[in-house]
Amino acid sequence: MKTSVFDNQVENQWCPGCSNFGILKALKDALLTLGRAPEAVCVVSGIGQAAKFPHYLNCNFFNGLHGRALPVALGIHAANPALTTLVVTGDGDCYGEGGNHFLHLLRRNPDICVVVHNNELYALTKGQASPTTPVGARRTLPAGPVESSPLNMLGIAIVHDVGYAARGFAGDIDHLKGLIIEGISIRGLALIEVVQPCITWGTHPMGWYKEYVYKIDDVHDHTDQIAALAKVSEPSDKIAIGMLYRGKPKPIYAERFRKDITDRPLFESAAISTSKMAGLLDTFK
Amino acid sequence: MKTSVFDNQVENQWCPGCSNFGILKALKDALLTLGRAPEAVCVVSGIGQAAKFPHYLNCNFFNGLHGRALPVALGIHAANPALTTLVVTGDGDCYGEGGNHFLHLLRRNPDICVVVHNNELYALTKGQASPTTPVGARRTLPAGPVESSPLNMLGIAIVHDVGYAARGFAGDIDHLKGLIIEGISIRGLALIEVVQPCITWGTHPMGWYKEYVYKIDDVHDHTDQIAALAKVSEPSDKIAIGMLYRGKPKPIYAERFRKDITDRPLFESAAISTSKMAGLLDTFK
Amino acid sequence: MDIGIIIAGSAGEGVQTIGALLAAVIQAQGYSVFTWQEFESRIRGGQNSFRLRISEVPKNSPKDWADIFVSMNSGAAAKYLPLLNETGVWVSETPEGGRENITIPFKKIAEENFKKVIYANTIATGAVCGILGIAVNGLCRVIEKTFSNKNKTVVQTNIQAAEKGYISALDACKDQCVWQLPQRADRYYLIPGHEAVSLAAAYAGCRFISAYPMSPSTGIITYLSQKEDDLGVFVEQAEDEIAAINMAIGAGYAGARAMTATSGGGFSLMAEGVSLAGMTETPVVIILAQRPGPATGLPTRTAQGDLLFAINAGHGEFPKLVIAPADPEDAFQKTVRGFNLAEKYQIPVIIISDQFLADAHFSYKEFEFNEIPPELHTPNLDDIDHYKRYRLTPDGVSPRLFPGQSAHLVTADSDEHDEYGHITEDLGGMADQMFMKRLVKMERLKAEINPPEQRGVASAEIVLVGWGTTRGAILESILLLAGENKKVGMIHFTELWPLPDFSFPSGKKYVSVENNATGQLEWLLRAEYGVSMSGHIRKWDGLPITATYIRERVVTYEDERV
Amino acid sequence: MDIGIIIAGSAGEGVQTIGALLAAVIQAQGYSVFTWQEFESRIRGGQNSFRLRISEVPKNSPKDWADIFVSMNSGAAAKYLPLLNETGVWVSETPEGGRENITIPFKKIAEENFKKVIYANTIATGAVCGILGIAVNGLCRVIEKTFSNKNKTVVQTNIQAAEKGYISALDACKDQCVWQLPQRADRYYLIPGHEAVSLAAAYAGCRFISAYPMSPSTGIITYLSQKEDDLGVFVEQAEDEIAAINMAIGAGYAGARAMTATSGGGFSLMAEGVSLAGMTETPVVIILAQRPGPATGLPTRTAQGDLLFAINAGHGEFPKLVIAPADPEDAFQKTVRGFNLAEKYQIPVIIISDQFLADAHFSYKEFEFNEIPPELHTPNLDDIDHYKRYRLTPDGVSPRLFPGQSAHLVTADSDEHDEYGHITEDLGGMADQMFMKRLVKMERLKAEINPPEQRGVASAEIVLVGWGTTRGAILESILLLAGENKKVGMIHFTELWPLPDFSFPSGKKYVSVENNATGQLEWLLRAEYGVSMSGHIRKWDGLPITATYIRERVVTYEDERV
Numbered sequence A, B: 001m002k003t004s005v006f007d008n009q010v011e012n013q014w015c016p017g018c019s020n021f022g023i024l025k026a027l028k029d030a031l032l033t034l035g036r037a038p039e040a041v042c043v044v045s046g047i048g049q050a051a052k053f054p055h056y057l058n059c060n061f062f063n064g065l066h067g068r069a070l071p072v073a074l075g076i077h078a079a080n081p082a083l084t085t086l087v088v089t090g091d092g093d094c095y096g097e098g099g100n101h102f103l104h105l106l107r108r109n110p111d112i113c114v115v116v117h118n119n120e121l122y123a124l125t126k127g128q129a130s131p132t133t134p135v136g137a138r139r140t141l142p143a144g145p146v147e148s149s150p151l152n153m154l155g156i157a158i159v160h161d162v163g164y165a166a167r168g169f170a171g172d173i174d175h176l177k178g179l180i181i182e183g184i185s186i187r188g189l190a191l192i193e194v195v196q197p198c199i200t201w202g203t204h205p206m207g208w209y210k211e212y213v214y215k216i217d218d219v220h221d222h223t224d225q226i227a228a229l230a231k232v233s234e235p236s237d238k239i240a241i242g243m244l245y246r247g248k249p250k251p252i253y254a255e256r257f258r259k260d261i262t263d264r265p266l267f268e269s270a271a272i273s274t275s276k277m278a279g280l281l282d283t284f285k
Numbered sequence C, D: 001m002d003i004g005i006i007i008a009g010s011a012g013e014g015v016q017t018i019g020a021l022l023a024a025v026i027q028a029q030g031y032s033v034f035t036w037q038e039f040e041s042r043i044r045g046g047q048n049s050f051r052l053r054i055s056e057v058p059k060n061s062p063k064d065w066a067d068i069f070v071s072m073n074s075g076a077a078a079k080y081l082p083l084l085n086e087t088g089v090w091v092s093e094t095p096e097g098g099r100e101n102i103t104i105p106f107k108k109i110a111e112e113n114f115k116k117v118i119y120a121n122t123i124a125t126g127a128v129c130g131i132l133g134i135a136v137n138g139l140c141r142v143i144e145k146t147f148s149n150k151n152k153t154v155v156q157t158n159i160q161a162a163e164k165g166y167i168s169a170l171d172a173c174k175d176q177c178v179w180q181l182p183q184r185a186d187r188y189y190l191i192p193g194h195e196a197v198s199l200a201a202a203y204a205g206c207r208f209i210s211a212y213p214m215s216p217s218t219g220i221i222t223y224l225s226q227k228e229d230d231l232g233v234f235v236e237q238a239e240d241e242i243a244a245i246n247m248a249i250g251a252g253y254a255g256a257r258a259m260t261a262t263s264g265g266g267f268s269l270m271a272e273g274v275s276l277a278g279m280t281e282t283p284v285v286i287i288l289a290q291r292p293g294p295a296t297g298l299p300t301r302t303a304q305g306d307l308l309f310a311i312n313a314g315h316g317e318f319p320k321l322v323i324a325p326a327d328p329e330d331a332f333q334k335t336v337r338g339f340n341l342a343e344k345y346q347i348p349v350i351i352i353s354d355q356f357l358a359d360a361h362f363s364y365k366e367f368e369f370n371e372i373p374p375e376l377h378t379p380n381l382d383d384i385d386h387y388k389r390y391r392l393t394p395d396g397v398s399p400r401l402f403p404g405q406s407a408h409l410v411t412a413d414s415d416e417h418d419e420y421g422h423i424t425e426d427l428g429g430m431a432d433q434m435f436m437k438r439l440v441k442m443e444r445l446k447a448e449i450n451p452p453e454q455r456g457v458a459s460a461e462i463v464l465v466g467w468g469t470t471r472g473a474i475l476e477s478i479l480l481l482a483g484e485n486k487k488v489g490m491i492h493f494t495e496l497w498p499l500p501d502f503s504f505p506s507g508k509k510y511v512s513v514e515n516n517a518t519g520q521l522e523w524l525l526r527a528e529y530g531v532s533m534s535g536h537i538r539k540w541d542g543l544p545i546t547a548t549y550i551r552e553r554v555v556t557y558e559d560e561r562v
């Protein structure tokens, strides 16, 4: 049954029928289409149902701490930009515990593609509200309706002129695959937030979302920050999917440092010789 | 020389001539104008030069950890909303170490006024780049020009429909006083970012800023999110000061919980009696 | 009577629902029931189990072996069958080979008879009641109560389902099933560990909890949120654990008794906040519900691996209290005590629990919940003339007022400070005095700490030395060993830092018992009391220590010695 | 020769500039100079001091008393004058009453002669050179070198300023000044603690540092950033300490030797990351530069208050190495060793320093920088057939490859995992084996740990037991006490966790020496070796321990005993 170099035999812990499977397929397909070899790819995640992702495809991975995928990914990218570094994370992982890293990743523009499974809740810990849960929704925590308003992280990314911002839908695998291909291909930071219905703890089934999701048409100017912001601020019965925004060209993270070594991994850098160190120490004499 | 109930005799550790003094004066004046008593005010800060602020006025204060002023303030506000809770913080404190708390405070809309001293650097630790340092500026760290782009936290606040967003200038005390009065007076979260030149580590003296600062005129519609975003995205030689945005009316933090006890401090809540507890335990029988 | 039951199956197969319903029925029959759970960190699939132990007087500790085993699928059968006694009864959802078993296809019956697979849970519960010899109307009464907020049809269908299961079991069981659980007049409290902690917190005057979900601590904030109307605790789901502890400290400063709850990873993130509470002298209670680490580790399993970390958590030197309750009743009392001592000494208090205690239900004839109302330590406003938040006092405790409570200004500073809470760098002077003032509190606190619990130490040859939630297993192992003529005693710590003055009687063989791999209590006691263990019993596989586990090792140890 | 100098004044008055220039001049004259600094946590104002100690052979430890005292304002005069020897010389910027002093208004002279107050620093330096009997051209040569990147006029004006100061001092000093420091042929290295650490890191193959500014650790990332061209270390200023350690772990996983640096509060925030490195078996080096806590504490002061926290940091049980170098040379060697052991055992390594070491400059005749090139522990790709990142091996160390290095896939998992790095819940099996595999590494590591340094223990009656940066003061105190016929030895630890097999010789009086209040080493040694101290010398006022401080307490202790 092995159909792709990215398939593996690890038992999947997701609920049968979960929309996470769609994202997994889209991402594997995207990597295949891009012709990446498994050893050229590194998937980084935190903790959560979404964050179990890297176990289910055949490639390098770092499944780190809850909330801390982004700094790990940045470290990997800095050490070896030749790797295609992807982050796969959840709304809790990336926007809750990890919110500060998200903000500051926007400042740095690393060549990383971040895929956020947005199920509007904390699934692995059994259904609590997350930073994207709508006001009034019911979760296992709080006991009453949710009172805090949700974060608009796509909006924040757009305000900060992110390299690429898109919204995908786990129920439309081919479309999502296209977005992931774009997100990986552009140089710079890409954020793909994926509407990912949770059939165990969520409010609505997949079908509900299918009704409200619509594809962004060609009229949308994805170089227009205001237009992109408008798209991510629509009422909740209009869920635009597709490329929202494409940032202005700007330097990639570590570009200056790497001007001579280009994409070579840091572990290949030459050691400092004893005589060089002796010379440096002599300047203290 | 004591001229106000908010004055105290504590030796000020700021550099003589620092613009922080202007903010201190504006805030004290605002509190006087509002007729607040010192015991009705609680100023919360983290760590940094800005965060030393609460030591220099006569009121309740909590000078906490670097980056953690906001959660402390939220806890105080939850426990006793009758207090006028203010946060005074720096760009490093609030946007660097404390960035995640800032994001999530926006979700909750507590009746807190947050004043951010933005000197575009880390002053207390001797001049490193901060999350608001412009690209290309020189700081004590990094050794070369700054490469990461700055955060636009006012923009983020506006995207999240913050109760009140304004930019002030430490060099215009009266104007700033007005903003602080507004920020305290509105119900809900207020963010006032203050342009605060650092004369020790900063690039430009106060005079430089005076040239580029301009007051927002009446044409600006502060209920218009797009207009407000435009104001905080202007090129760096145009620094708009004044009220940028006024959020739509919405529930205040903890409003539902407090419907019966209103603003009463939690320490006044009646204890659970032994018999009530015995009754609750009996439900486990 | 000492009947062990294992219900095993995948997440989503109702293992927990069946177990809980069964426990309620047994309780209603007038028996003591002890339950604990072990499950994987996933929402569907895997293999989990719910364990019950039925007795006439409480036996609140986990059993290794079962007399009745219900398997919901073949994987569960394979995994847990080895735990069934030779004479035990195995009820299986699926036809299984090998050992003799009663196959009752709960799901199929549910679908065929009631059109919904969900009724399989009640059918299974009915079946176990049949096997246990519980009269069917006992079960029906509990169903009526459990589903009282559902409509009549639901209640009726469940009753029918229960009866269906009951009868299938009776039919199949024949003379295999030896048990009879007639209705008794007794009635036990059945109390889960973390609900005891939550209720105790509210009773101790806690008015604020901020926490970030993390197994196995999440039950506390969830329960307090559900019980908002009864308990009046303000609940905030924080954005992360750093926020959680800082919010609690803010609320505590402003006069609300406050707490947070987390597990190891979240506690790591709180270490700086613990230090802040120490410096600002703000009372705060932190529940540290342990699970196996390092890092994410085994998120839903149990361990005692964070003791030394908790004791040493936070940079710098400052007083704190670390306690580790043994069971729900102890947890209730210690939680109240923790809040009181946090306020009395204005310090952070860490209450260590673990997944075992969090999810286990214990039976009690009486539940001593410590009828002392929460102690208040607020100074009399009339006594205060010139207020200084950090006044230097002989016992190190300064009068703590709340901001807005009076005209006195209340300050808090994370820097080294003077009596007014303002930054000081007066190194040999004020800074030094403040440092010492805080440490002096530790001396006073130490004098209040209870000595470890001692059982049969005087006559014992071997003394088992444990802490926290292993107490039940240790006590039971002592009984087992007594039956083999081994004189074994116990010294058990639930108040772990500061450690009280205490001396270990000489001439005993001390053997430590810990749910960890490196012997953290052992190390602690060596440093503090200079006592060395002659042996140690450790377990770090994510499951709780049991009496038989301890017994076996004591026997082996004894044999080796001979 | 043993001359002590104190330069004291407010932040912004050039205390540090004068001190550093003076040290350079003394070094250039061929003498050993040891310097340390103490200052307040503010940018302007307060009272700070720069201390110098001049000798013919290195005396690298702080002195309590000074022979020459320069005060830049009256506040400084009042604060530090008590530290001047009775026969000492006091140069004062402002006219002061009380004790005899030489008033030289540096600022006024600077403004009057050179139009800029900044020249006051050079004038003051010139004055001290005059007092010390250093020929003025020695000073001028250093000025030329120091200002070599400035334009000619700046150099010339500075030379004039130096001469001005020199002459004012000579005029005023008369026969008070007894010193002569003629040019010597010797030449010492003058090495600051944290620059030694930074250079060593680069030499050990470190290619990545991520850190968040925090005194007293900031010098490390700053220096590495400045030396990017020479050292090739990639520098990232993180958004917080959690990011810092996670970035370093990410870089380490991807094959770049990586480090971070912080102080206690930031280290608290890193605790979870330490645990992550333990679980994922990713090498990472963490510099923990101590300052007094708790919380913000005294940000610019020194302490040894985080030892037990460092050892126990991070939830769960996993191997780590904790070392605490004694001085810059030791710091260089131990940093290299730390990186090598981090990689060899795939563990987090914590290197403890403190503000004293961070900001002090030590003199060395030879600087032994450990000429072993960085040890690599990368497996030979040819030996690897079927790659498993977490292969179970007898010594617990699995072959570590880097992602992208070959066709082998490299994984890392914070959950308990199998050999491939995939999540496991195989409790009695794989999970257990992985847990043990990691702990086995600790045993191997322990066998590599060096015993504590012993000095004169055999013949000693009293043995001072210390750790980390107190070594210099302890050794000097032993000399002082030897002069009083007291037989005192030293046992000094720089490798603190795991502790090696070692036994404390019996029949000695052990007295611990620590820059903290609770005796953390003392506690550690009691737990590990069962050794009890007969006394302890502690200091927790934010200033380093000195030889005279120790000597006095040993004498008092001896007297009390009699």
Ligand SMILES: Cc1ncc(C[n+]2csc(CCOP(=O)(O)OP(=O)(O)O)c2C)c(N)n1
Residues within 6 Å of the ligand: A047, A048, A049, A050, A051, A065, A066, A089, A090, A091, A092, A093, A094, A097, A117, A119, A121, A122, A123, A124, A125, A130, C212, C213, C214, C215, C241, C265, C266, C269, C296
């Ligand atoms: C420091 C820390 N805090 C909390 C947790 C518990 N935890 C695990 S997953 C999770 C939430 C995951 O939510 P999300 O990222 O949205 O993933 P989902 O399960 O919804 O896919 C939490 C709170 C943890 N593992 N570590």
Ligand SMILES: Cc1ncc(C[n+]2csc(CCOP(=O)(O)OP(=O)(O)O)c2C)c(N)n1
Residues within 6 Å of the ligand: B047, B048, B049, B050, B051, B065, B066, B089, B090, B091, B092, B093, B094, B097, B117, B119, B121, B122, B123, B124, B125, B130, D212, D213, D214, D215, D241, D265, D266, D269, D296
């Ligand atoms: C956990 C922690 N990390 C780092 C520091 C060190 N630190 C103190 S103040 C500061 C930066 C302050 O910057 P900002 O908030 O902009 O204040 P400013 O000094 O510029 O007014 C830093 C990094 C600390 N005290 N605690």
Ligand code: SF4
Residues within 6 Å of the ligand: A013, A014, A015, A017, A018, A019, A020, A049, A119, A123, A124, A197, A198, A199, A200, A201, C043
């Ligand atoms: S809990 Fe929800 S998000 Fe997680 S696997 Fe199941 S359906 Fe998917």
Ligand code: SF4
Residues within 6 Å of the ligand: B013, B014, B015, B017, B018, B019, B020, B049, B119, B123, B124, B197, B198, B199, B200, B201, D043
């Ligand atoms: S360092 Fe800068 S911000 Fe701080 S007090 Fe001085 S001038 Fe003001």
Ligand SMILES: [Mg+2]
Residues within 6 Å of the ligand: A048, A090, A091, A092, A117, A118, A119, A120, A121, A122, A123, A130
């Ligand atoms: Mg989610």
Ligand SMILES: [Mg+2]
Residues within 6 Å of the ligand: B048, B090, B091, B092, B117, B118, B119, B120, B121, B122, B123, B130
């Ligand atoms: Mg700043």
